[in-house]
Amino acid sequence: MTSELQRLVDGLGRRLQRNVTVDDRRLRQLAFSSHEYGEIDRLREQSIFRRDVPDGALEWTFGAGARSAPGPFRPPVAPEIGATIQRLCVPIRQEGALLGFIWVLEGDGPLSEEELGSVLATLDTIAIVIQRDQLAQELYRSRARELVRALVVADDARLREHTAEELIDADLFVAAEPVVAMVVTVHAGEQALTDTERSTLEGWLERVSGRLSDRRHISLVRRDHGLLLLSDKDPLVSGDAKRHLAEELLDHLDRDLSGADVAAGIGEPVTELSAFFQSYGQARRAARVTRLVEGFGRVAGFDRLGVYGLLVRIPLDELTPQALPPGLRRLLDAGAKGEQLADTLEAFLDHAGDVQTAAEQLYVHRTTLYYRLQRIEEYTGAHLANGEDRLALHLGLKIARLMGLRHHL
Structure with missing residues (x-):
């Protein structure tokens, strides 16, 4: 938000000698008094340093009637979200539309009628500034998004370079x-x-x-x-x-x-x-x-x-069973036994043919693993001593996962 809103909030804080914050209608912080007046609670501290709405704050605020309140109101203190100091909340509206809220930390001493009048006197000015800033921000975001969209869809390298330069020259993104x-x-x-x-x-x-x-x-x-x-x-x-x-x-x-x-x-x-x-x-x-x-x-x-x-560069419409080696398709079509052999084959290939390590992963004896590898060769027609056959089967198993045909061991 603009320095104008910050000046308004700082001025209100000085007049009241209280901590003041202005949020938008989603409780995103727009400005807060730069000087601290007395004790603050965890809710204010978190909202300033995290630049976000702390967990539970939205429910607490709107549960107290913030959206429909016709004027100033005081939500109850809520230690569970860090709101241990009493607050005054003043809805900010322009032509009936809710733009945001002014928050004043009152503590044990509620605002006097004169102090409340000072808050209300700033409402129209703050509303105008917020409305103007929100329009400017929306134009800013729209232009930034338009350029990012162009950046990711442009096929021409020169167009991408021009778009990147425009993002930087328009002060929409940091350079270098x-x-x-x-x-x-x-x-x-x-x-x-x-x-x-x-x-x-x-x-x-x-x-x-x-x-x-x-x-x-x-x-x-x-x-x-x-x-x-x-x-x-x-x-x-x-x-x-x-x-x-x-x-x-x-x-x-x-x-x-x-x-x-x-x-x-x-x-x-x-x-x-x-x-x-x-x-x-x-x-x-x-x-x-x-x-x-x-x-x-x-x-x-x-x-x-x-x-x-x-x-994953393979187009979705190319991910069909026909993308798999025929021998591997036969193995995967062999029901539970085929799935067991596929698990064995993948463990064997993942460990570069290390029989001992694969057997340990599968919790079987090496003799059992050798028997299964023999059965795999019979099903697939591949020779596991052949590097190209091993590569085709290994890639096929990974592609099968991309197709959702297999699950992890």
């Missing part, structure tokens, strides 16, 4: 930092998002990424997934923080979207903004692998996909 993509999906396949899914996904992408450093993140919702463009130099997403951010997003979506099947993928950093499409493609493939192959959890980084990072 490596970037990385995160893709979030809410159901399997390429099914288009419903209006509810799109709205919910967009809201949580904005809210969670809003805690990150300015000009180092842009969110976008596409036809069937959400996307975050992130600076890999932002300390708030370094190391495992990207995975934690993805897990948090998925937790919120899982809770708010009934029947959702959420997953996320993270690409590898690229040094140039114009090359962001590469990280984006990797993130999409990683999200796809999390759904098709067990063992990756809900969030997968492209750097952890191994051979699946290559195999």
Whole structure:
């Protein structure tokens, strides 16, 4: 928000000698008094330092009637969410539309009539500033999203370079930092998002990424997934923080979207903004692998996909049983016995033909393993001493996982 809103909040705080905060209608903090007047509680502390709504605060606020309150009201203290100091909440409206809230920490001394009048006198001005800033922010976000969309769909390298330059020149994204993509999906396949899914996904992408450093993140919702463009130099997403951010997003979506099947993928950093499409493609493939192959959890980084990072490039319409070697198809069609032999074959190949290690993984004697390998050769017609046969079977087993035909041991 603008420095004008900050000046208004600082001025109100000085006049009241109280801690003042202004939030938007979703309780996202827009401004808070820069000077602390007396004791503060954990709720205010967390909302300032985390730049997010602490857990339980939304339910507490709206449960107290914040959306429909015609004027100032006092939600009850709630130690369980850190609200241990009494607050005055004043809804901010413009032509009946709720824009946000003014919060005043009252403590043990309620505002006098004169002090309350001072708060109410600022309402119209604050409402106008918020409305103007929200319009400017929406234009800002729309332009940033339009350019990110162009960045990931453009086929021409010069067009991508021009788009990246425009993002930087328009002060929409920081220059000269490596970037990385995160893709979030809410159901399997390429099914288009419903209006509810799109709205919910967009809201949580904005809210969670809003805690990150300015000009180092842009969110976008596409036809069937959400996307975050992130600076890999932002300390708030370094190391495992990207995975934690993805897990948090998925937790919120899982809770708010009934029947959702959420997953996320993270690409590898690229040094140039114009090359962001590469990280984006990797993130999409990683999200796809999390759904098709067990063992990756809900969030997968492209750097952890191994051979699946290559195999997932196979178009979905090409993933049919005919993509598998004929001998392997016969093995997988042989029921429970075939599945047991497929597990044996995969363990043997995963361990580069080390019979002892494979036998230990399968909890069988080496003699049993040798017998099974002989049966596998009979079923498949392959020779496990032949490198090309081993490679074809190994890749076929991994492709079968992508097709959902096999599960982990």
